[in-house]
Amino acid sequence: MVTGSADQTIKIWNLSNLSEKIKNRRLNIDLVKKIKKQAEEQTKEEWSISEVLNFMEKNEMDYYMPLKIPPQLNLFISKNDEWITWTNEGYFNASEKGMDFIYFHLNQGADKEAKAIPLKRLYDHFFRPDLVKLKLSGDEEAYQKAINGLDFKKALKNPPPTVTINTINTKNTNTIKDKIKISFNIKDEKGGIGLIRIYQEGKLIQTIGEGEIKRQSANLDTFIEQSKTDKMNKKSEKILMASLKPKGNVIKPKDMVGKTKIDSTQNREGEHSVEVELKAGSNNIAIEAFNKTNTVSSYRPSVNIQANIVKHKPRLYAIVAGVNNFNGKNVKALKYSENDAQAIKIATETKMKTIYADVNVSYLIGEDVTKDNILKAVQAIAKEARLEDTILFYISTHGRAIDGEFYLIPYNSKNGNDWIDFGNTFKAIQSIKSLNQIFVIDACESGKADDIVSAVYDSRASVLAKSSGVHMLLATTRGTSAFEHPNSNIKNGVFTYRILQALESPATDINGDKFISVKELATKLKEPQNNTDYQYPVIRNVGRDVELERVE
Incomplete structure (x- = not known):
């Protein structure tokens, strides 16, 4: 079902499993206890839960929790045809400027002004066209496995820092040198500063800090295929081991020392700089920084460097x-x-x-x-x-x-x-x-x-x-x-x-x-x-x- 509202937001609902949701509704135990107490006060007798439920049913009182059906997907289209579509957990797909329309409302408490957090701040983790597509397919089980419990609310508890590239004032610059120094600023947004990563033309070229990335949502490239083959291979390998020659299992040595797991990274706030070697032509340099737990990274600002230097074969x-x-x-x-x-x-x-x-x-x-x-x-x-x-x-x-x-x-x-x-x-x-x-x-x-x-x-x-x-x-x-x-x-x-x-x-x-x-x-x-x-x-x-x- 598709619905529209006055704020130009379109919502897509999945009603195919509505009967299943009705069947699995939870008992409204607080309401049942309230009715039980009232009945016992009036009759001066003790009531069992089944007697209370029978009483409520005869009086056409619903003793289940109200059924809440969240939309599968939300879609907003602006007057100038920019668009964004997002799931309730915050994963989204958008046109070039579409994400500029969405903010998260972060309550700071009764005595503090609420914060408006732009969706752009969580771009690196939550821009997931693949997850939006999976959500729209209706395979809720696969979607929930893929996001592995991480939604925007959890991400905002330890928000990523903000990265600003300072070296160059414009989006593009020209140089005749084969190297350039890029300076940038990292601002802590109360989630700490973890690993800092520098990319050239989309390839990771440098990491600042020690630690491991702990992305909590899976990659869909192989996720669904892996899930299917995991189930199939348990059966087929037993049969095929007898006729084929596997490369074989290897026992873990007793003397193997596992990696020391680093739970958090502590990089400093403020100015940083890196030297980047350039190739002839265009060089796109992008920088991201993670929160201290290395679970969510910042929006990845970038700059384009045009290097007028010798081109190598x-x-x-x-x-x-x-x-x-x-x-x-x-x-x-x-x-x-x-x-x-x-x-x-x-x-x-x-x-x-x-x-x-x-x-x-x-x-x-x-x-x-x-x-x-x-x-x-x-x-x-x-x-x-x-x-x-x-x-x-x-x-x-x-x-x-x-x-x-x-x-x-x-x-x-x-x-x-x-x-x-x-x-x-x-x-x-x-x-x-x-x-x-x-x-x-x-x-x-x-x-x-x-x-x-x-x-x-x-x-x-x-x-x-x-x-x-x-x-x-x-x-x-x-x-x-x-x-x-x-x-x-x-x-x-x-x-x-x-x-x-x-x-x-x-x-x-x-x-x-x-x-x-x-x-x-x-x-x-x-x-x-x-x-x-x-x-x-x-x-x-x-x-x-x-x-x-x-x-x-």
Whole structure:
């Protein structure tokens, strides 16, 4: 049902489950107690609750709580055609200036003036077109799981700070320098100041402060798919384990020391500054700051810098790793992971040379696959890579999700503290200045890596990413196995084999522009194949597409 009111607000109501709500109404116990007391005073006898209810029913008195049906969605359209639509919890979608019309009324108490908090202040967390769409679909259970209890009322208890960029007075500026200093001001709005993050072209380039982002609403990119496969895989894996060869479960080492959880971050209020390296052309620099609990971030102001400097040809830097055997007793040997890495190395060096001016591969195989060696490879690339370059990280090994973290198992797996923490690896690679980055993980439970990435790049990140791209190609959903290929003539893991096949096929060039891009590859990986009964890849494409090879 749709209703309209004099304030130009349109409300959308879901009446499909009204009978269920009526059936589940709560007893108005306060009213029942009141009637019970009155009856006992008049009759001088004690009444049971059932007698009171019978009495109320005979006298046509409703003993249920009044039924409240909140609207599914609210829509406001201004006279100049700006619009905003929002859920009761505060999640919204809007035109460019639509959110300027909505404020939250914050009561300060009887002796204080109420505050009007603009919706823009909560933009980073509550601008969620995906959640608005989910709410409108009527799947209330999925919507409530996705928001995980966080609404605007809870967010305003610890509101995010306000960020103002001070360096440049206009929205655009020109420079002939390859670096620029950006100064900005952080104002505490009584929610404290947590992590401060700086983005260039939508890619995170710097974080100020220590702590972890604790976003309380899920990302819809993989949320619904993950929910379905979680249920399905519990049944199918038991059947398929007998005939297929999973990469296997790995026992958590007793000596593994978990991460120290930081409950809050204390950054200072006032002036801050950062130096940002520029690429030729436009550079959009944006800054956000979280509240002290790192649950809600500020509106993200930005500035555009036009750099009139030399334009560099893009190069590719890759880390390719695979390991079959491990020195830990509790880690099962793999058959094809080193084959996987070798095949990806060859494909990278041959096919991607058709796109990039130079291709540099750091190749780690067998005993060389260690946390230290991967970190050294990342550090070496960081010294050479430029903003225009692309980074590829590929690994085939065991994967294990433990205590909310995702670990890749290295050759030296005896000591759990030598395991490769993907969260730390992701942060290290993100610190490389290159704006285009691709992560490919062929490992069990690799879908857990998507949860880690989503703390940085949420469902709306592609709207903000201008000329940067961060892409995740993960073998399977969290909590499930990645399999080695069941055909004994194919010496690869299922996921890697599908990548190799897609790169060989001209049909992967979906738009027919004579290039295969990472988004086209991702589309092919998501297509139903003979393996989808037991292995579902998790794909996240944020921002700009990246070309991988030229199709002859």
